[in-house]
Amino acid sequence: MIFKEMKKEFSKKELTKKSQNFSRWYQEVILKTELADYAPVKGCMVIRPYGYALWENIQKELDRMIKDLGVKNAYFPLFIPEKFLKKEKEHVQGFSPELAVVTIGGGEELKEKLVVRPTSETIMYAMYAKWIKSWRDLPVLINQWNNIVRWEKRTYLFLRTTEFLWQEGHTAHSSHSEALSMVQSALLNYKNLYQNYLAIFGYSGLKSQSEKFAGALNSFSYEILTPEGKSLQGATSHDLGQNFSKVFNIRFLGPDKKLHWPYQTSWGLSTRSIGALIMVHGDDNGLILPPKISPIQLIILPVWNESAKETITKKAEEIKEKLSNFRVEVDGRDETLGYRINDWEMRGVPLRMELGQKEIKNKVFTLARRDNFEKLEVKEENLIPFLEKTLSEIQDNLYERSRQFTLEHTHEVKDYSEFKEVMRQKKGLARAFWCEDPVCEEKIKEETKASTRCLPLENIDDQLSGKCIYCGKKAKRKWLFGPAY
Amino acid sequence: MIFKEMKKEFSKKELTKKSQNFSRWYQEVILKTELADYAPVKGCMVIRPYGYALWENIQKELDRMIKDLGVKNAYFPLFIPEKFLKKEKEHVQGFSPELAVVTIGGGEELKEKLVVRPTSETIMYAMYAKWIKSWRDLPVLINQWNNIVRWEKRTYLFLRTTEFLWQEGHTAHSSHSEALSMVQSALLNYKNLYQNYLAIFGYSGLKSQSEKFAGALNSFSYEILTPEGKSLQGATSHDLGQNFSKVFNIRFLGPDKKLHWPYQTSWGLSTRSIGALIMVHGDDNGLILPPKISPIQLIILPVWNESAKETITKKAEEIKEKLSNFRVEVDGRDETLGYRINDWEMRGVPLRMELGQKEIKNKVFTLARRDNFEKLEVKEENLIPFLEKTLSEIQDNLYERSRQFTLEHTHEVKDYSEFKEVMRQKKGLARAFWCEDPVCEEKIKEETKASTRCLPLENIDDQLSGKCIYCGKKAKRKWLFGPAY
Numbered sequence: 001m002i003f004k005e006m007k008k009e010f011s012k013k014e015l016t017k018k019s020q021n022f023s024r025w026y027q028e029v030i031l032k033t034e035l036a037d038y039a040p041v042k043g044c045m046v047i048r049p050y051g052y053a054l055w056e057n058i059q060k061e062l063d064r065m066i067k068d069l070g071v072k073n074a075y076f077p078l079f080i081p082e083k084f085l086k087k088e089k090e091h092v093q094g095f096s097p098e099l100a101v102v103t104i105g106g107g108e109e110l111k112e113k114l115v116v117r118p119t120s121e122t123i124m125y126a127m128y129a130k131w132i133k134s135w136r137d138l139p140v141l142i143n144q145w146n147n148i149v150r151w152e153k154r155t156y157l158f159l160r161t162t163e164f165l166w167q168e169g170h171t172a173h174s175s176h177s178e179a180l181s182m183v184q185s186a187l188l189n190y191k192n193l194y195q196n197y198l199a200i201f202g203y204s205g206l207k208s209q210s211e212k213f214a215g216a217l218n219s220f221s222y223e224i225l226t227p228e229g230k231s232l233q234g235a236t237s238h239d240l241g242q243n244f245s246k247v248f249n250i251r252f253l254g255p256d257k258k259l260h261w262p263y264q265t266s267w268g269l270s271t272r273s274i275g276a277l278i279m280v281h282g283d284d285n286g287l288i289l290p291p292k293i294s295p296i297q298l299i300i301l302p303v304w305n306e307s308a309k310e311t312i313t314k315k316a317e318e319i320k321e322k323l324s325n326f327r328v329e330v331d332g333r334d335e336t337l338g339y340r341i342n343d344w345e346m347r348g349v350p351l352r353m354e355l356g357q358k359e360i361k362n363k364v365f366t367l368a369r370r371d372n373f374e375k376l377e378v379k380e381e382n383l384i385p386f387l388e389k390t391l392s393e394i395q396d397n398l399y400e401r402s403r404q405f406t407l408e409h410t411h412e413v414k415d416y417s418e419f420k421e422v423m424r425q426k427k428g429l430a431r432a433f434w435c436e437d438p439v440c441e442e443k444i445k446e447e448t449k450a451s452t453r454c455l456p457l458e459n460i461d462d463q464l465s466g467k468c469i470y471c472g473k474k475a476k477r478k479w480l481f482g483p484a485y
Numbered sequence: 486m487i488f489k490e491m492k493k494e495f496s497k498k499e500l501t502k503k504s505q506n507f508s509r510w511y512q513e514v515i516l517k518t519e520l521a522d523y524a525p526v527k528g529c530m531v532i533r534p535y536g537y538a539l540w541e542n543i544q545k546e547l548d549r550m551i552k553d554l555g556v557k558n559a560y561f562p563l564f565i566p567e568k569f570l571k572k573e574k575e576h577v578q579g580f581s582p583e584l585a586v587v588t589i590g591g592g593e594e595l596k597e598k599l600v601v602r603p604t605s606e607t608i609m610y611a612m613y614a615k616w617i618k619s620w621r622d623l624p625v626l627i628n629q630w631n632n633i634v635r636w637e638k639r640t641y642l643f644l645r646t647t648e649f650l651w652q653e654g655h656t657a658h659s660s661h662s663e664a665l666s667m668v669q670s671a672l673l674n675y676k677n678l679y680q681n682y683l684a685i686f687g688y689s690g691l692k693s694q695s696e697k698f699a700g701a702l703n704s705f706s707y708e709i710l711t712p713e714g715k716s717l718q719g720a721t722s723h724d725l726g727q728n729f730s731k732v733f734n735i736r737f738l739g740p741d742k743k744l745h746w747p748y749q750t751s752w753g754l755s756t757r758s759i760g761a762l763i764m765v766h767g768d769d770n771g772l773i774l775p776p777k778i779s780p781i782q783l784i785i786l787p788v789w790n791e792s793a794k795e796t797i798t799k800k801a802e803e804i805k806e807k808l809s810n811f812r813v814e815v816d817g818r819d820e821t822l823g824y825r826i827n828d829w830e831m832r833g834v835p836l837r838m839e840l841g842q843k844e845i846k847n848k849v850f851t852l853a854r855r856d857n858f859e860k861l862e863v864k865e866e867n868l869i870p871f872l873e874k875t876l877s878e879i880q881d882n883l884y885e886r887s888r889q890f891t892l893e894h895t896h897e898v899k900d901y902s903e904f905k906e907v908m909r910q911k912k913g914l915a916r917a918f919w920c921e922d923p924v925c926e927e928k929i930k931e932e933t934k935a936s937t938r939c940l941p942l943e944n945i946d947d948q949l950s951g952k953c954i955y956c957g958k959k960a961k962r963k964w965l966f967g968p969a970y
Contacts, residue, residue, distance in 0.1 A: 047559055102601065104588060
């Protein structure tokens with residue numbers, strides 16, 4: 001009875017179609033493919049091994065990129081004294097409503113309450129103030145991989161959870177130009193990760209003053225269009241200027257023998273990126289994982305009758321061993337072929353091989369691509385170059401799809417009525433002239449639910465002669481608008 | 486003025502001698518080599534990049550070993566509902582005094598208080614109860630790398646801090662024998678890590694019933710002798726039996742169509758291992774890091790006069806590039822050679838090369854070993870095989886020293902007066918017959934401060950005819966006793 005229920009739970013029919021009910025599909029596909037599960041703590045999730053393997057692959061690539069910038073990993077405390085958080089005025093306003101607070105420790109009421117970190121600027125910069133004395137101590141280039149808590153009212157697996165995992169880079173420099181170059185390098189790393197590994201197109205750009213990080217001079221982000229036509233902030237990189245160095249009294253003696261405040265940056269990417277990955281690529285049949293990030297790149301399904309079971313399983317394991325440069329698994333579970341096909345399709349493995357007596361005899365294998373369901377024949381001797389080529393094609397195809405979808409749903413609008421039409425019909429994003437007055441931005445948001453998502457990097461230096469779609473006043477640059485995820 | 490102070494801070498003279506004041510040396514060497522720093526939160530520390538690089542190297546090796554057992558990584562929530570912790574009676578008693586408790590979330594008093602995880606058995610097993618239905622779902626083999634909070638009254642960098650980092654493996658099996666085999670495999674991994682990577686000798690063995698993990702049937706540990714003659718628990722592996730599966734109602738349908746409780750294990754190793762590393766190998770001049778774990782294996786110090794500065798620095802970088810299979814750094818800081826030598830000596834880098842015009846011309850380099858201060862000449866053309874051999878010798882030498890020290894300070898005692906003498910004189914550990922009655926164990930601890938550390942694995946099956954050193958009753962096995970760190 002229990003086995004039947006399990007099979008039922010996994011059967012393809014049971015998965016809500018992405019095209020019919022996106023939000024339900026999203027939650028179901030995460031639960032059924034065992035990426036994650038709801039935890040028995042409000043707003044928290046458990047990242048299961050299949051989901052965590054995605055995070056490990058993301059970490060591996062991003063950690064390498066971060067270290068290539070000369071940044072080193074470290075670890076700062078989970079708890080932040082409440083008074084630290086209060087030092088930077090905008091920062092505390094931004095985070096106050098989201099805090100989890102420890103008031104009891106070792107059975108006693110604490111004299112000073114401890115906040116569970118919602119981000120680590122304040123605890124880190126208190127240490128930077130201690131460590132940085134001279135220009136010789138700069139730049140300080142530190143990153144940490146850790147867990148973060150922000151008390152969320154409405155949560156959504158991977159995308160918005162009370163606790164999440166991320167990396168946060170925090171650097172200090174002697175000049176603003178050097179800090180700005182770090183802000184851009186970090187942003188470029190995120191773009192590289194999203195485009196070349198997660199196969200997700202997005203817009204890198206400047207956030208408006210009202211959408212920036214609490215306490216920053218300027219924020220930049222990588223904005224991703226979701227299948228629902230919303231804009232998801234995939235990663236952020238902040239120019240903190242001297243805001244924090246002044247309130248934390250970080251000062252260094254320059255070569256000029258005078259004391260200066262360093263310029264700081266912070267930047268982060270979280271497990272939310274896995275949410276983007278699921279949303280952007282998945283289809284009615286389940287996940288589709290980009291080969292460079294997929295925990296399994298090729299799944300081999302032995303197809304046997306009882307007599308040949310041993311030979312076929314052995315051959316499957318042999319093939320797996322020969323393909324040691326790829327991530328290959330053999331699924332020899334005692335389940336029907338149909339069940340196993342559906343299961344791995346739902347789990348989004350890029351390539352599938354069904355291996356039976358015929359294939360072994362003829363030395364010709366048939367591989368099924370997950371992204372376009374194409375079936376491809378390959379001679380055994382050509383398997384390695386074929387896999388290299390095909391996995392790379394799948395990776396490119398997924399990125400190209402994501403790019404096409406985003407471009408098709410990014411509308412150049414010339415006036416406010418067109419703008420409202422795009423938003424009303426949920427057609428996606430709009431590029432429009434805006435005078436950069438926060439009043440217009442606020443009004444647009446009130447009336448259409450669309451906010452400024454970013455000013456794409458390539459448009460920052462524009463000097464066009466346009467008119468703000470809201471107030472009609474002079475505007476030089478076109479911003480990207482859309483409903484925020 | 487500030488520069489002079491900094492130099493002073495780093496000068497060798499300033500480091501307290503390990504041989505004179507161990508505890509002060511330990512703290513100073515950590516702060517001065519920038520392994521870690523005190524955080525502005527009571528009992529917490531900041532792990533700085535040089536210290537975190539050690540943790541990353543430990544993680545890399547241990548993670549590989551854990552995955553080789555078929556165990557996969559995952560992530561479970563930081564917060565545990567208070568009621569979960571209360572389910573296992575011994576478990577809650579063990580951890581109650583050490584808890585940090587969140588009572589406020591999002592500005593509101595929480596209805597149910599949340600405990601910050603002191604270990605994750607309870608939150609994980611609540612999920613296991615949901616996931617495990619049939620024998621086909623077993624074994625469940627999960628590990629997580631995360632942060633842990635235990636409210637400590639007296640803290641000590643790396644060895645006992647309110648927050649620390651670790652890995653915790655948690656498995657569930659259909660039979661007790663399979664679970665026991667996992668307990669032993671995990672313990673063997675720890676032994677492998679300590680002996681072959683951290684170069685630290687220790688005793689693997691069974692804990693007594695009064696020293697076991699709160700909630701386990703049996704615990705095993707790797708016990709390390711500190712230079713002060715105390716025994717430090719370097720890692721633990723627990724046979725949980727069915728204790729937790731019964732209280733969390735984890736049940737599986739067996740092939741016999743009946744419901745069974747699985748057998749569980751948990752095992753962990755923490756950043757405390759870095760504390761052991763510092764203690765065991767360091768000397769009056771500072772750290773000594775084993776080559777396999779050291780963030781830098783060879784430090785090159787260019788020695789220049791102004792005219793040749795460029796050539797020498799270029800050559801140093803060239804050598805570094807040729808040695809890409811090793812972890813090599815060039816220290817071209819504008820400091821005296823003496824200062825740089827002392828600094829890297831204190832930081833424990835296994836090999837040091839001073840590179841000047843003479844060395845470049847003659848193509849013969851001189852390398853200094855950190856472990857025994859030996860100076861070795863090597864022709865440029867032989868550098869790679871020389872490094873391989875010498876780093877391996879240093880690794881072996883450090884382990885051998887640790888082994889010798891431990892064996893010399895482990896005393897076979899035949900009666901209680903000898904035992905008391907060993908403990909009174911702080912000579913180290915004692916191996917002694919004990920009847921295995923907790924009353925004797927308790928009395929010995931009261932009178933000598935020495936507790937049972939473990940029953941070494943090789944002695945578990947002993948059937949000797951001895952007498953308990955305390956009560957004189959029959960005893961079959963010799964236990965290891967010592968003051969617990």
